[in-house]
Every structure is written in C-alpha cells, then in structure tokens.
Amino acid sequence: MLGLSMARLFASAAASPTIKVEVLPYKVHRIEAPSNVVETNVEELMGFYKLMYKMRRMEIAADMMYKAKFIRGFCHLYDGQEAVLTGIEAAITLKDSIITSYRDHCQHVSRGGSIVSLMAELMGKQEGATKGLGGSMHIYNRKNNFYGGNGIVGAQIPLGAGIALAHKYKGEPNVCITMYGDGAANQGQKYEALNMAGLWNLPAIFVCENNHYGMGTAEWRAAKSPNFYTRGDYIPGIKVDGMDVLAVKNAVAFAKAHALANGPIVMEMDTYRYHGHSMSDPGSTYRTRDEINAMRTERDPIERVKKLLLTNGVDAADLKKIDKEVKKEVDDAVEQAKLGKIPPLAWLWRNMYMAPLGAGMRGVLPDEYHVPAFDPSYKS
Amino acid sequence: MLPALARTARHHGLFTKAGVRGFASQVSEMTVRDALNSALDEELARDDKVYVLGEEVGEYQGAYKITRGLLQKYGPDRVKDTPITEAGFTGIAVGSAFAGLRPVCEFMTWNFAMQAIDQIINSAAKTLYMSAGQINCPIVFRGPNGAAAGVAAQHSQCFAAWYSSVPGLKVLAPYDSEDARGLMKAAIRDPDPVVFLENEILYGQAFPVTPQVLDKDFVLPIGKAKVMREGKHVTLVSFSKMVGYCLKAAEQLAKEGIDCEVINLRSIKPLDRDTLLASVKKTHKIISVEEGWPQCGVGSEISAIMMELAFDELDAPVLRVTGAEVPMPYAANLEAAALPQIDDIIKAVKSIA
Numbered sequence: 001m002l003g004l005s006m007a008r009l010f011a012s013a014a015a016s017p018t019i020k021v022e023v024l025p026y027k028v029h030r031i032e033a034p035s036n037v038v039e040t041n042v043e044e045l046m047g048f049y050k051l052m053y054k055m056r057r058m059e060i061a062a063d064m065m066y067k068a069k070f071i072r073g074f075c076h077l078y079d080g081q082e083a084v085l086t087g088i089e090a091a092i093t094l095k096d097s098i099i100t101s102y103r104d105h106c107q108h109v110s111r112g113g114s115i116v117s118l119m120a121e122l123m124g125k126q127e128g129a130t131k132g133l134g135g136s137m138h139i140y141n142r143k144n145n146f147y148g149g150n151g152i153v154g155a156q157i158p159l160g161a162g163i164a165l166a167h168k169y170k171g172e173p174n175v176c177i178t179m180y181g182d183g184a185a186n187q188g189q190k191y192e193a194l195n196m197a198g199l200w201n202l203p204a205i206f207v208c209e210n211n212h213y214g215m216g217t218a219e220w221r222a223a224k225s226p227n228f229y230t231r232g233d234y235i236p237g238i239k240v241d242g243m244d245v246l247a248v249k250n251a252v253a254f255a256k257a258h259a260l261a262n263g264p265i266v267m268e269m270d271t272y273r274y275h276g277h278s279m280s281d282p283g284s285t286y287r288t289r290d291e292i293n294a295m296r297t298e299r300d301p302i303e304r305v306k307k308l309l310l311t312n313g314v315d316a317a318d319l320k321k322i323d324k325e326v327k328k329e330v331d332d333a334v335e336q337a338k339l340g341k342i343p344p345l346a347w348l349w350r351n352m353y354m355a356p357l358g359a360g361m362r363g364v365l366p367d368e369y370h371v372p373a374f375d376p377s378y379k380s
Numbered sequence: 381m382l383p384a385l386a387r388t389a390r391h392h393g394l395f396t397k398a399g400v401r402g403f404a405s406q407v408s409e410m411t412v413r414d415a416l417n418s419a420l421d422e423e424l425a426r427d428d429k430v431y432v433l434g435e436e437v438g439e440y441q442g443a444y445k446i447t448r449g450l451l452q453k454y455g456p457d458r459v460k461d462t463p464i465t466e467a468g469f470t471g472i473a474v475g476s477a478f479a480g481l482r483p484v485c486e487f488m489t490w491n492f493a494m495q496a497i498d499q500i501i502n503s504a505a506k507t508l509y510m511s512a513g514q515i516n517c518p519i520v521f522r523g524p525n526g527a528a529a530g531v532a533a534q535h536s537q538c539f540a541a542w543y544s545s546v547p548g549l550k551v552l553a554p555y556d557s558e559d560a561r562g563l564m565k566a567a568i569r570d571p572d573p574v575v576f577l578e579n580e581i582l583y584g585q586a587f588p589v590t591p592q593v594l595d596k597d598f599v600l601p602i603g604k605a606k607v608m609r610e611g612k613h614v615t616l617v618s619f620s621k622m623v624g625y626c627l628k629a630a631e632q633l634a635k636e637g638i639d640c641e642v643i644n645l646r647s648i649k650p651l652d653r654d655t656l657l658a659s660v661k662k663t664h665k666i667i668s669v670e671e672g673w674p675q676c677g678v679g680s681e682i683s684a685i686m687m688e689l690a691f692d693e694l695d696a697p698v699l700r701v702t703g704a705e706v707p708m709p710y711a712a713n714l715e716a717a718a719l720p721q722i723d724d725i726i727k728a729v730k731s732i733a
Contacts, residue, residue, distance in 0.1 A: 097479065130512040140511040147478055147515065152502050158468045159503060162475020169431070169457065169481055192468020199463070351513035352547050354571035357603045359650030361547055366688035372547075376513030 016041045019312055023247035029229055031236035031265070034254040038246040042312055048090070048245045049305045050322060052082040055106045056302060057330040058115055059275075062105065062122060065334065066279045071122045075136050076103040080243075080274040083301035084209055085110050087248025088177055092256060097167065099147040099160040100179035102137035103209075103273075107179075111146035113139070115333040125340030131378055132343040133351075145174075154187030156180060157206065161193040161264075164204035175203040175259045177252075183214020185228045194232050194264065201263035205255045206232070208268045209242065215277040216286045229268035242269030243299040272299070343378075350375055407590055413583040415560035416446045420484065422596045423568040424454050427482060430568060433460040433473055434486025434523075443488050444524065444583055470496035470521075474503045477519040477573075484568060487523035490539045490577065504573040505548030520567045525553070525577035526620065526671045527708060527719055536708035538672030540619065543575040544648040544681070550602055551649040553577040555623040556587040559646055562600030570602060577648075579621045603650035607659070611641035614729055615659040617682060618669040619645040622720065626669055629725035638733045648678060656682065657690055664695040667728050671719055674702040696732035701725055 019040050026033040059079040066075045078085070081103075088098070089110045100107055108118050113129055121128030122136055129139045130149075139149040147163060150156040160178025167174045184190065185208050197204045208228045212219050219226040229237035236258070240251045248269065255265045272295045276283025284292070306319060352361065352372040360369030373380060410418075423430050436443045438451040438461040451459040462469040466487065473485040487493040493500065504517045526538040544551045550572055554560040560578075567574040592598060608623060609630055616626040623644045630640035641659050645652065660666050666686060668679035679700030686698045704718040 099475070130510065130514075133512050134510045138510040140507075140514050142511070142514040147475070148507070148511065150503070152498055155471060155498060155503055158471020158499065159475035159478065161468075162472035162477070163479045165472060166476045166479030166481050169476070189467040189471060192463070192465035193472065195463060195465065196468055196472055200460075352509050353550070354508060354513075354516040354518075357601075357650060359603050360653075374513065378512070 016043055019045075019308070021246050021308065023244050023250065024241040026247075026251060027229065027239035029232070029237035029266075030234070031238065031258070033238070034250060036247070036250075038250040040246055042309065042314060044090075045305055045309050045312070046314070048086055049302065049309060049319070050326065051086050051110065052245065052302045052305065053323060053326050054115070054330070055079070055082045055085070055109065057326055058109065058118065059105060061119070061330050061334050063275065063279065065119070065122065070338065071136070072124070073135055074102065075122065075279040076277065077275040077279070078103050078106045078273070080272045080295065080301075081209060081211060082106065083245040083248055084207070084242045084269045084271050087245045088207070088252050090245070090249040091252035092175065092177065094144045095172070096174045096256070097145040097147060097160075097163045097176040098179065099150065099156045099163060099176065101153065101156055101181060101184065102149070102151050103181075104137065104139050104149045107146055107149075108139045108141065111141045111144040113141055115330055116336050119334050119337035120340045123337050123340065124342065125337060126343040126347070126378070127337070127340040131347065133347065154180060154184040154189050157184065157187065157190045158193040160206070161197045161202055161204050164197065164202040164264075165200065167203055168201075173260060175205050175256050177205045177207055179207045179209055181214060182208060182210040182212060182219045182226070182228060183217070183222065185210075185231065186223055194235050194266070197264035198235055203259040204264045205252070205259050206235075206264065206266045208266065209271055210268050211271050211273045213273075213277070213286060216281065218286065227268075229266055232264075232266040235264050235266050237266040237268065239268045239270065242271030243301045244304060245301060347378060349373070350378060407588045408594075409586045410557045410589045410594075411584055411586045412554070412557050412560045412578075413444070413446060415557035415589070416564055416578070417448055417450075418594075419561045419564035419568075420447065420450060421453065423565055424450065424458060426596070429480065430482045430484065431458040431460065432484045432486065433462055433469060435462055435464055435488050437461060437486050442486075444580060446578075446583070447486070466492050466495040467499065470499040471503065473519060474499050474517060477504070477517045478507065478515050482518045482568065484520045484522060487521065489535060489580075490523050490525040491535050491537055493521065493523070493539070500543070500549075500573070500575070501546055505546050508572070509548060516571050517573045518571045520564075520574045520576055522564075522567075522576035523578060524580040524583070526579055527703070527715070528580040530710060530712065530715065531708075532710040533707035538670065538703065539575075540577055540648050540670070541672055541677045541681075544651070544678065546649075549573055549575055549649060550647070551575045551577065552602065552647055553619040553645065555582070555620055555644050555646070557589050558587065558593045559600065559606075559644070561589070561593055562598055563602070563646060565597075566599040566602050569599065574602075577620065582621055582624075600646065603647045603652060605646055605652035605655040606644045607641065607655065608644045609640065609642040611639040611663065613639045613663060614665040614667065614733055615641045615643060615656070615663045616667050616669060616725065616729070617643040617645060617656060617659075619648060619678070620671070622669045622671060625720065625722050625725060629722050629729065632722070632726055633729055633733075638729060640729065651681065651685075653685055653689065656685070660686060660690045660693050664693055665732050666694075667699045667701060667725070667732070669701045669720055669725055671703045673705055674700060675705065677702055699728050699732060701728050
C-alpha cells in the first residue's frame, strides 16, 4: 500500500547522494526553532512528487466527477495543500494516528487506501472506503490509525487529544496528529483540548492547515490574532511554509520528538487551497484570481519538488512519464469506480451497534423493525 | 432487624409467613450511591482499559460522592479530574474510546452535557455507522438527570427523550440499587456508547440487594424492562425516580381494589416493546409516568407504539403523566406543582380504571 512503500523509500534514503535544501526559516513560539537546512535525496523527492501528484490528479478528478453529477452532497478538495499531508506522513509512521476534518480524501490515500475505493465512496458505491455509508466527509482506516473524516468543524480537535491520551495510556511511543483549518482554529473546544493536553502532557500535535480562508471568510476577518502558531499561549508553536514538503517533514519530525518527550505542540502550516471551500463555492468571490494564480506560479508544492528534481539531475522526460502513469492510474480508478454497485438496502441496517442486542430499529413504516446486525465485512 | 430494612423488604414483597429473620442473612441494604461506587470500583479492577474522568471525580471524591475512594485506589491515570470544560473533555473521552480505551465520562449533571452534546451524538453515536463498522466507541456517559430539589430551571431538565431518539446510542435509567449495579456494569462492558441517566434524589436511598446482585460479575441485560409489581387492571410504565412513585401509587390503589402492574423500563433505548405489549395484552390500559416535558417525551413514544402495535388491545386511551410544560420554578410549592406526584398518578389511573 502507498504508506508502506513510502516507508521503504525513506528507509533506503542512504542510496543516493544527500541533497541539502534551505527552507524558509521557521517562526517559533516558546520553543527553539529546528534547523532550516533539510537533508533529502532524489529517491525521497521522487516519492514526494509521485504522492503529491497522485493527490492532485485525484482531487481534479473528483472535481470533474462532481460537475458530472457522479458525486453528490458535499465535496471539499485538497489540491494546493498536498505538501502538508505528504510532509506529515514522511515524518511519522502508520502507528502514529491522524485525525482531520471533512477535507479528508488525501488522508485516505496517504494512510494506505486505494484511489478506487476513494472514488467509489464519493460515488456512493459499495466498493467505497466506507461502503457508501460515509461519503466524502467520512472516510476512516482504523487499521492504519486514520480516525476520519469528521464533519463538524473543530470536533476533531478534542477527539485527537483523546487519541493521543490513548497512545500515552497504553505506553505506545506514538503521537496523534490532529489537523484542522484556520476557521476551526477559533473554536472554544480547541482551547479546552489544548489546556488538557498541556495539563496531562499528551503526545498531541495540533496542526492548523492555514489556507487563509474559513469557507468564505478571510483569516483577518475571523481571528483577532491570525498568528495561529502563537494561539496555544503556553503550548509551544511553530509556523511552517506549508507549500514546501521538506519544510513540513523536517518540522513534523521535530514536533514528534517534542511531543513524545514534552507534550503538546501547535503547528501552523502556511498553505493554500486552489478550489473553493467545497464544490458549491467557486472560491473567487472572496479571493482574487490574481492571488490564486500567484500561488500556482510561485508556491505550488509539486512544481517546487519538480524544480528540485530537475536541478538534481532527474530527466524531465522521466517526470513526464510519471505524470502520465499517475493520470492513467487515477482515470482507471474513476472508470472502475463508476462500474461499482450501489449498496443493497439491507446495508441500511448494518453496524449501528457493535452489540445490537436483538433490538429492532424502526423503519419508515410502523410495521417495519430491523435488527441492525454488526458485520463490518458487509457479507451478510 | 432494622426498621428501614423491614420497610423496604415489605415494599419489595420479601416477607413470608416464616417471618423476616430467614432473609436477614441473604438480603442486605445498599444505597444507590454505594451501588454505583461499587460497580465502578469492580469494573476498574476488572479491566485496565476502563478509566473515569470528569469534574471533581478524583480529589473531591465526586460531587455526589459516586466516585469516592476511587482515586486513592486506582491513581490519577485512571481517575482524572478535568477542568470545567465539557466540550473538551467529552471529545477527549470519545477520542480515547475510538482508540481502544473504555472511559466512564461523568457529567456533574446532565444539564452540563448540552455543552458536549455534539461529541455525544455526532462523534460517539454515529461513527460506527459512518466508518462502516471500523470504529466503535465503548464509552459510558453518566451523571444525575432530571429534577433534584430546588435547583431551578437550568439544573432540572430530563434528557431521556432527546438521547433516546438517537440511533447509535443506548440509554439506561436505573431505579434501585440492583439496577444501578447491574446496568452500570453492563454499560461499561458494552462496546457501544451508553447514556446513563442517574437521579440525585435516589443516590441516598437504600434498597435491598441479594448476594447475587453483589457478585462482581452481576450484569443486567440492556434493553429489558423489569416488572416490579404484577397487576391486572392497568399498566404503569416509568423509569428512574418515578418508578418509586408508581409503586407507592399502586400500593394505595390496591386498597381500593385497583390492581396495577408497574413496569420499570431500565432501558429507554432500546425500549423493551415486548414487555410493554405483553403487559397491555393483560391489562388493556397503560399509563406512562415521567418527570420530563410532555411534548415528544418518552410517554409520547410509548403512546405511538401502543397505537401502532396494540390498538386492538386498548380499552382506554394511553395516558401520559409528565412534568409540566414549564421551565422548573424555584419556590418549593411551584416546583412540586411542576412535577408528577403520587396523587397525580392515582388520579390518572382512576380516570380510566
């Protein structure tokens, strides 16, 4: 699966010559900044390139499928923000936990899920990541410690602190990465979670993906202080160029070590989403097209890695080959997902309770009662 | 034998012609508080994934002393005092349950849980379904529910109806000490989120308990009501403190030749429709009694079920005795008028008996 292959890539990082890259210096709060010189190599960068390009093509495909009405309801896309998640995954393992908001398509893939199962879920098919029962906002992978996929802004923040508590309680050397946006960063429950994480020294890393707009509201209109990395007050914070996967990876590795030794830390990833908040939002009524284009030209995360690869001896033709392969993989996944089957009606009555106790749940009509069997395989 | 025990023994039909002495060695007395405390203690000892959190549960020994002694016995990792931040600590508890721990999350009263209701419903109740069976939430949310005495409007609401409408939750309401022990242990061992509605007035009330109830593996089945008193003329169905009022009303009515069957729901979700239907088949008349507000209350659900599933069995309309549709007033006489009293239950029965 994707996550494992990434681990293998990084494990063999000693294979080719080390490349030293200077990233934007970190802004810090109540902590000493890690070095902003990051070591990498061509293998690692190729892995980043592939994963980020996969995420990019996937989200573009979701956009097209939504416009073609294969996807309904809400659809929140991640394109532009790929470096944040890719950098995070590079610094942690699948034994560390991730929880995020409804902008969760890419976490599915970075945590080991297939593109087919993502597309099938978006299309409401039984082959979907959550069998068609969750939809775009509710994708989970318990085996690989991905806790969703949460629809209520900010609710994932205390949940993530709780997952960190469980890691500590069980004596596991693992952290929980809790991802949320600049909109959620003003929520009261975030400060409640930070307080308890600080009191109890939880191995919790709070990652604010600051794409500068909470739906249609710019950060300066919603936050009296938009310096989110300082908003943890007594909790140390670090601001990272979220469009630079190396800066992210380096900072998250630093944060993980800190969290395991000393407790919680806040990270602010300065990033950008090319799409609007969701497919219902054109994203251009509260931002200028000039701003969006400038981001694409000057700070695109994939282009940055591409430049690094080209200046370090990789052939442009090889990269074009990867582009073509990834596009095909995504297109094939979309076509395969389209051929999937809708879930049978019986699945309405599955997995409401792990112990349903034989109790009948009422259907639409008075003579309909169904006992919701527990069967995560959905075979029955 | 203690007069109190004799009274409760009689109350629960434990007298025989042979006299009370024969029971003294078997039946002992236990308050609901001690029943809950002992259940928590035993479950903490049994499974090291179980932990308790909430305001004042540790060093203060519990706002209502339900968690007395537990911090001393199990330490601060397993009995955690939280700040007064319900949304935050409930979310933390739910997240820890997703990751495999078994938290018992105390609300000092269920009124304060409204600050955390999003985590109870959108996170705890729905995640198993949304995740297609991957992530369960073995959490117990517990605390006193409903009216206390003179605590006025913001501290007196009954939440049974709200939580019992949510698929994915289980909702329990113990009445006596047997209920408290058996249902609390069942709730903690259950892999799904359980809303556990206690009652502050009942905490100090003592009830007889058998050695079986005191056994460390005593659990009651979730989803099963208990027939507290058999009768043939009318069914009284209730939960929590009102069960005691129904039993007293039944005692009075028996003197006038009206024989009431009293059902203690124990479980609001799942609701034990089978026991209610079996009772109505016998008595053909049913009255529900609750402290909560009338509109869309538990009694409304019972009425609807009786209409849909037992219409032909009914010789009288289903009646609901409920709290008055007012925010709870403070003055003692007004508070009493806002809640069902034993005489109200008797009046309701006589209107259809």
